Amino acid sequence: MKYCSDCGAKLVEQIPANDDRLRYVCPQCEIIHYQNPKVVVGCLPVAGDKVLLCRRAIAPRMGYWTIPAGFMENGETMLAGALRETREEAAAEVCDEVLYRLFDIPHINQVYVFYRANLNGGFGIGPESLESALFSEADIPWSELAFPIVTDVLTEFFADRKTGEYPVRVSTPSPLWAKHVGWEPDTDKTL
Amino acid sequence: MKYCSDCGAKLVEQIPANDDRLRYVCPQCEIIHYQNPKVVVGCLPVAGDKVLLCRRAIAPRMGYWTIPAGFMENGETMLAGALRETREEAAAEVCDEVLYRLFDIPHINQVYVFYRANLNGGFGIGPESLESALFSEADIPWSELAFPIVTDVLTEFFADRKTGEYPVRVSTPSPLWAKHVGWEPDTDKTL
Ligand SMILES: [Zn+2]
Ligand SMILES: [Zn+2]
Structure with a gap:
C-alpha cells in the first residue's frame, strides 16, 4: 500500500x-x-458416508484435493459465500447447512469458516477444479490433500460422525504449513 | 476507491x-x-450470574450499553482480538474463553465473532467507554443496549445459562437496525 x-x-x-x-x-x-484479515468461507458436502472433494486446477497446490472454499464477498453472508463457492468449484447444491469449523491463520491474515451440509443431487467440475469426487473415510487421499486445514476438517468429521456430535471448533494451524506450500502474508491466494 | x-x-x-x-x-x-468483509471480534465477560457491559463513549450509539468488541487486526487470532478489545474497552482480563456467537451483517460487510469467558479479577473503563458495570439478568438495561446483536447475545446467554448448553449460533440481524443507528456500508464504524 x-x-x-x-x-x-x-x-x-x-x-x-x-x-x-x-x-x-x-x-x-x-x-x-x-x-484487516479476510474471511474464507467453504462447505463440506456430505452424501451418506462420503464427502465431496475437488482437485485443484490452480496454484497453490495444483493437483491436490480440497474442500470447496474461497474469499467471502461484500454483501453476502458466510453461508451464502460457502454455497457460492460450492457451486463454483464443485457445481454442487447442498441443503441442511450447519456451521462446523473455524480456523485462524494469523500469519496470512485470514479467517476460515466452514459449514457442513448434505449434497443435494449431483455435482460437477468448476473452472478452478480438475475433478470432483465422493470419498468414504477409507478412500480419502490423505497424502494428496491440499492444506493441513483440509486434513483437520476431514479427520474431525469422520471422528464426529461416529459419535453423532459435531461441536463447532476453532483453532490455528501451524504456521509451518504456509511456508511449506509457498503462501505469503497479504496475498489474495486462497484454498 | x-x-x-x-x-x-x-x-x-x-x-x-x-x-x-x-x-x-x-x-x-x-x-x-x-x-471484502471485515471481522469484528468481541467477548462476553461473565462473573457468577452477571455479565460485564460497557457504556459507549463514542458514536454511533454513544451512551448506550454494549459488549467489548472491535475490528480484528492483521496478525492476530479472533480470540486474541476479542481479548485485546476486552482490555481496551473494559480494562478486564478473562479466562476459560469459548467461541459463542457469530453474526453476518451483509449490508455493512461485517462478520461478528463473540467469545464467552469468565472475568478474571477486576475491570475498569477504557478510553472508548463512559463506564463499565456488571449486570444480572434482571438488571440488564434492555432499552439502552447499543445494538440489536447485543440484545440477541444477552437474551441467548441468559436462556442458555438455564440449560447449561451454549450452542454456537450464527444468524443475520434485520437490516433495519443499521439504518436506525445511522450505519452505512463500507465505513469503519463498529460496535
Ligand atoms: Zn496500479
Ligand atoms: Zn488521500
Missing part, C-alpha cells in the same frame, strides 16, 4: 492519535487506511 | 476475466483491488 485510494496522494506510515499500531495514513485527506 | 494503492493510477470498474462481479482494476499495473 503506497498511495491513497481516495485521493492518490503518497501515503505515510505513522501511529495515529489514540492508536498503538503503524497505519497507512494519507497526509492530504487524512484518511487512515486500515488493513 | 478511486486510485490504485500500489501505483497511484486512476482505477476503472470492470468485470475481470473469469469473474462475474465489477471490481476496481488498475489499468497501469493490472492489479485487481478486491473489497
Whole structure:
C-alpha cells in the first residue's frame, strides 16, 4: 500500500492519535487506511458416508484435493459465500447447512469458516477444479490433500460422525504449513 | 476507491476475466483491488450470574450499553482480538474463553465473532467507554443496549445459562437496525 485510494496522494506510515499500531495514513485527506484479515468461507458436502472433494486446477497446490472454499464477498453472508463457492468449484447444491469449523491463520491474515451440509443431487467440475469426487473415510487421499486445514476438517468429521456430535471448533494451524506450500502474508491466494 | 494503492493510477470498474462481479482494476499495473468483509471480534465477560457491559463513549450509539468488541487486526487470532478489545474497552482480563456467537451483517460487510469467558479479577473503563458495570439478568438495561446483536447475545446467554448448553449460533440481524443507528456500508464504524 503506497498511495491513497481516495485521493492518490503518497501515503505515510505513522501511529495515529489514540492508536498503538503503524497505519497507512494519507497526509492530504487524512484518511487512515486500515488493513484487516479476510474471511474464507467453504462447505463440506456430505452424501451418506462420503464427502465431496475437488482437485485443484490452480496454484497453490495444483493437483491436490480440497474442500470447496474461497474469499467471502461484500454483501453476502458466510453461508451464502460457502454455497457460492460450492457451486463454483464443485457445481454442487447442498441443503441442511450447519456451521462446523473455524480456523485462524494469523500469519496470512485470514479467517476460515466452514459449514457442513448434505449434497443435494449431483455435482460437477468448476473452472478452478480438475475433478470432483465422493470419498468414504477409507478412500480419502490423505497424502494428496491440499492444506493441513483440509486434513483437520476431514479427520474431525469422520471422528464426529461416529459419535453423532459435531461441536463447532476453532483453532490455528501451524504456521509451518504456509511456508511449506509457498503462501505469503497479504496475498489474495486462497484454498 | 478511486486510485490504485500500489501505483497511484486512476482505477476503472470492470468485470475481470473469469469473474462475474465489477471490481476496481488498475489499468497501469493490472492489479485487481478486491473489497471484502471485515471481522469484528468481541467477548462476553461473565462473573457468577452477571455479565460485564460497557457504556459507549463514542458514536454511533454513544451512551448506550454494549459488549467489548472491535475490528480484528492483521496478525492476530479472533480470540486474541476479542481479548485485546476486552482490555481496551473494559480494562478486564478473562479466562476459560469459548467461541459463542457469530453474526453476518451483509449490508455493512461485517462478520461478528463473540467469545464467552469468565472475568478474571477486576475491570475498569477504557478510553472508548463512559463506564463499565456488571449486570444480572434482571438488571440488564434492555432499552439502552447499543445494538440489536447485543440484545440477541444477552437474551441467548441468559436462556442458555438455564440449560447449561451454549450452542454456537450464527444468524443475520434485520437490516433495519443499521439504518436506525445511522450505519452505512463500507465505513469503519463498529460496535
Ligand atoms: Zn488521500
Ligand atoms: Zn496500479
